[in-house]
Amino acid sequence: MVTLLVFRTMKRLNLCKLLLDKYVVLNLKSYRSVGFDVLSSRTSHVVADRLNGIQENVWVELIELAKEVKPVNLGQGFPDFAAPEFITKALRDALKQPDIFLNQYTRSYGHPRLVNALSKLYSKLLCRELDPLNEILVTIGADEAIYCTIMALVNPGDEVIIIEPFFDIYEPVTKMAGGIPVFVPLRPKKTHGPISSADWVLDPKELASKFTNKTKMIIVNTPNNPLGKVFTRSELEMIAELCKKHNVICVMDEVYEWLVFKGSEHIRMATLPGMWERTLTIGSAGKTFSITGWKIGWLYGPRELTKFPQLLHENCISSCATPLQEAIAVGLEIENEHMGTPESYWRDLVDTLEPKRDRMAKFLTTVGMAPTVPEGGYFMMADVSEIASKIDLDAETGMKDYRFVKWLCRNKKLQGIPISAFYCNEHRNLGENFIRFCFCKEETTLEKAEQIIMDLKNSLL
């Protein structure tokens, strides 16, 4: 009876299945010498189980390739032009200031000047007073905000709904927390003619079917990477209804919140009725001020939720870099004043990026790489199946999109990112016809890319 108890309970948990096979079924061949045999080779039992199945991410392999080949790099998402001067100047000033404490430890949950600036900014946008001390956490980029949120709230066996294509860290961090990722894809509702990111939608029935009594959390990225989709109010309402019905925490990755093009509007889930109390929203200074290398982000939400990632952060990182936080605070104070005016950096960024987006969409279309024109963010996905079918990709390995990306890099010196990396194993086929390009680049970079693409097309005629 006892064995049945253990057996039945453990069967419910994928994480335990492996162990169950070893203990109860006593399959000696697969019996790992985990900690039992001190004479066993150290390496075989060194690594913690939470890293099972975790590998180097897609970026590492492609960064290595880029170093070797030195292509025109439209791969990883960062600008190749200078960061705005008002921010870099703010850091330089922070370092020269008489306040020498700007080079020493600051408050764990966020430097006071920065959390105050975030509170002021978001209180306005959320139409509610955001408590800078209890409702905000400053993190090492949005990456750490996601890590702390998932690790602080997800227990082994909890299900986490992830919308595909997804930013790649959602899955491994969910697994590290012992959670079970449940995937649901956005699909294009048209296959011909110009496609906008708005055309990529969730199937309402399919989405609803993913919510079970084990669902703890859903992660929604808007504006979306890699699609550039800006979820509409009614799409967010559909998600909100399911969250409320199933008592699910909603994690909103809104790092591209300021990069929304004409015709679209960024809507914050935290402002929807009944959602403040169950939503954690993540932001990024890197995307906000084009300083991805500063690695400062934040999350905000009700105290009942933020206190847990705060506690995890305190025991993981302790605190973020003081001078960087000071400079970003200055940047936010300046932007707060300029918001909605012609001086606004964010407006300038959107005005700069929109023509780049249109330019890229145009040259991709010309060569038969059907782009999905993004409503926000600075990535563009394109369907490469037509062009790829005319090329011999046999020299490369992996899924079709990986092979095309590597071939394009090695042979044409143009780098993108393969989209199947943003899908779970079972759904990789949904991404294998696509490549992602970043258009947050200098005009000269985009010209070179355009030239390469045009030459490629000409060579295939």
Add this chain to the structure above:
Amino acid sequence: MIFQIECDRVLTPLCYITHNTLQLLLHLDFDSLKLPFFNLHRGSKESSRTSHVAADRLKGMQESVWVEFIRLAQEVKPVNLGQGFPDFAAPEFVTKALSDAVTGPNVLLNQYTRGFGHLRLVNALSKLYSKLLGRELDPLTEILVTVGAYEALYCTIMALVNPGDEVIIIEPFFDCYEPMTKMAGGIPVFVPLRPKKTHGPISSADWVLDPKEFASKFTNKTKMIIVNTPHNPLGKVFTRSELEMIAELCKKHNVICVMDEVYEWLVFKGSEHIRMATLPGMWERTITVGSAGKTFSVTGWKLGWLYGPHELTRPAQLLHQNCVYTCATPIQEAVAVGFEIEMERMGTPDSYWQDLIETLEPKRDRMAKFLTTVGMAPTVPEGGYFMIADFSEIGSKVNLDSEQGTKDYRFVKWLSRNKKLQGIPPSAFYCNEHKNLGEDYIRFCFFKEETTLEKAEKIIVDLKKSLT
């Protein structure tokens, strides 16, 4: 029904089942299964969300000692000898390097860099440590750059400790070792350093491990031991023979040795910092942690690193990749520049590290002197920039009833509120069962301006006078 166990807190131990836990369950020790667990059924819509919101790995975690005392300091504004950072300017050659990095012509220094460490920095670390270790350190596979030594410790522990693994922690310990071990599901096993004398001048060298007691802590479940040298808060610099004793046990029991060596450059005359990774048979089982914050007096830059054999650094690299992904580029660039400069002048009178020691040593001696004068028996540190002192004589003459907590917590709060001088209570650096070992002490940081130390001295001397 007892068999419909679906709630989180029972599933968690089942999930992370180990050999011994399975045995426990098979014997069904029902008394040890706490009944309230069974009410937290996640599927119940009536249950309050908050009660089952947090992940179990946060169980028992509380705000750290720092949060409480930073708050107190902000309220009282005392002469602050509490948290460990200097109250004078960071060295200009590093702050200038950061300023140059963000405003210079290389625009990519403000964008993402290599996840496991910015190339210029890992190359500098490799060059430096290869020399010091007497072996070639591979910059790409044997080094990981982290968000301070804190994240290095976090990644090491989370990447290598499984639920049920024992981790030996030497007390007094830097406070994060315990919660990090618990978050990984590990079992902390504590063993204290004890002063071998109680009268006369005490040095941190007088705080020692009892070899038998120490050896008894190693079991077949021991995965890791964490050793901090130079030590915080004692300032102890472990001798070669002390490290050899630890090494022998690590080798005998096949244990990973995590060396927290953040104060490696701050060793006073008469002592020598020895790297465990250089001891015979220890390279392959040792991860060593370092800190730019302590190296260049820029604690607020939050940059650190770890190095070791690829078999051990690789899991830490993977965990880091999924936790923060990469560290701040301009800060890494500036720290690399700092190292390049320091490496040129290491061992010469121009060395920043040499200058730091020469600045700190008299401060240490000054503090030891005024504490002794007032009957607060200090442990004079051989390294680092902290000093602990036994305040029990003075503490017995003061009414601490208005404060709460263990004796040292009460004394520290009383001293801060009433005399506007702040220290840190060392019982924070002991496990619950051993807090009594720390409750007669207070920790002061002497890495402060002369004016700060003068004010502290005055407060202490006035305190003594008021009690005579």
